[in-house]
Amino acid sequence: MHPRFQQAFTTLPSDLQQAIAPVLAADDFAARLTPQQVADLQQQTGLDADALALALLPLAAACALATLSHFNVGAIARGASGSWYFGANMEFAGTTMQQTIHAEQSAITHAWLHDEAKLETVTVNYTPCGHCRQFMNELNSGTALRISLPNRPATTLANYLPDSFGPGDLDIHERLLTPVDHGYQPAGDALAQAAIAAASRSHAPYSKAHSGVALESVSGKIYAGRYAENAAFNPSLPPLQAALILMNMAGEGQAIKRAVLAEHPQALLVQHDATRATLAMLGCSDLHLAALTKA
Numbered sequence: 001m002h003p004r005f006q007q008a009f010t011t012l013p014s015d016l017q018q019a020i021a022p023v024l025a026a027d028d029f030a031a032r033l034t035p036q037q038v039a040d041l042q043q044q045t046g047l048d049a050d051a052l053a054l055a056l057l058p059l060a061a062a063c064a065l066a067t068l069s070h071f072n073v074g075a076i077a078r079g080a081s082g083s084w085y086f087g088a089n090m091e092f093a094g095t096t097m098q099q100t101i102h103a104e105q106s107a108i109t110h111a112w113l114h115d116e117a118k119l120e121t122v123t124v125n126y127t128p129c130g131h132c133r134q135f136m137n138e139l140n141s142g143t144a145l146r147i148s149l150p151n152r153p154a155t156t157l158a159n160y161l162p163d164s165f166g167p168g169d170l171d172i173h174e175r176l177l178t179p180v181d182h183g184y185q186p187a188g189d190a191l192a193q194a195a196i197a198a199a200s201r202s203h204a205p206y207s208k209a210h211s212g213v214a215l216e217s218v219s220g221k222i223y224a225g226r227y228a229e230n231a232a233f234n235p236s237l238p239p240l241q242a243a244l245i246l247m248n249m250a251g252e253g254q255a256i257k258r259a260v261l262a263e264h265p266q267a268l269l270v271q272h273d274a275t276r277a278t279l280a281m282l283g284c285s286d287l288h289l290a291a292l293t294k295a
Ligand SMILES: O=c1ccn([C@H]2C[C@H](O)[C@@H](CO)O2)c(=O)[nH]1
Pocket: 066, 069, 071, 073, 088, 089, 090, 091, 100, 101, 102, 103, 104, 126, 127, 128, 129, 130, 132
C-alpha cells in the first residue's frame, strides 16, 4: 500500500479495511475505482453507494498536499460510467494562493482526464466552498449534480448554489465534461504530442485560449492536463494544475523531469509565465513550448 494511505486505512471500519486492502495493495492503484471494484466493495461491506463513498473519504483526504493549511480535504467524483475518482486539495508554498487546487476540483478533473463524460455525485468531507460550488456549476450535469456530505442527506448543487451564475449568463453552451476536440495538429515528441492532445480537449469557451500541459515524471511516466475555464473566470483551473492532479493521484509526488505547455503564443490568455513560475517552485526548470496549429 502507498505510504500515504497507511494511517487513514487504520481508521476505516474493519470490514471495509478487509475489502479494500487488495485494491490498495496493487502497485498501480491510482486513486480511482472501477465499477466492478465499487460493486465488490458494496457487496463485501453491505454499504450503499453514498455510505461507501463517505466511508472512503479518509483515503481520498490522505492524498492531500496541504503544506500551508495542514487541512486535508478529500472528495470522490462518481461518474455515469460507474467509476469513482478520488481528489484532494493541493497547495503550492512559494507561489500564490491562486495556484491552490481544491479537493472537489481535483476529483472532478481526475474524472474528466479519464474521459468521464458525466458526473452523478460528488462526495466530500467538508461543505464545498463558494469557489467549488461555482466550479461545479460549469459541469454538464448543471445544478442537478448530487452533493453528498457527512451527517446530512445528499442534495443537489441547486441547493448549495441558489440563484446561480453560470455559462448560460454569458451565452455559452459548452459545458465541462462534454467531449470536445479542437483538432490541433500532433507534432513533436511524445510529451509534446500529449500536451497538444490535451489542448485539443481543453474547455476554454470564454477566451478560446486552449491549452494543455504534459509532465514527464522522474519515473518516465507522462501526465497530461487540460485547461478548464469557468464562467466566473477566477475558479478556472490551469492546465499545469490538471496535470499535477493526475500525477498526485497516481501517487508519484511532484518530481518532474520535463514539461511541455501547448498553447497559442498570441492567444488572448497565456499560461506560460504562471506555468513556468509554479514548475520552478516544484524544482523543474525544463519547460518547453509547443505551438498549436490546426490540422
Ligand atoms: O471546498 C473546499 C474548501 C477548502 N478546500 C481546501 C483549499 C485549501 O487547500 C484548504 C484551506 O482552504 O482547504 C478544499 O479543498 N475544498
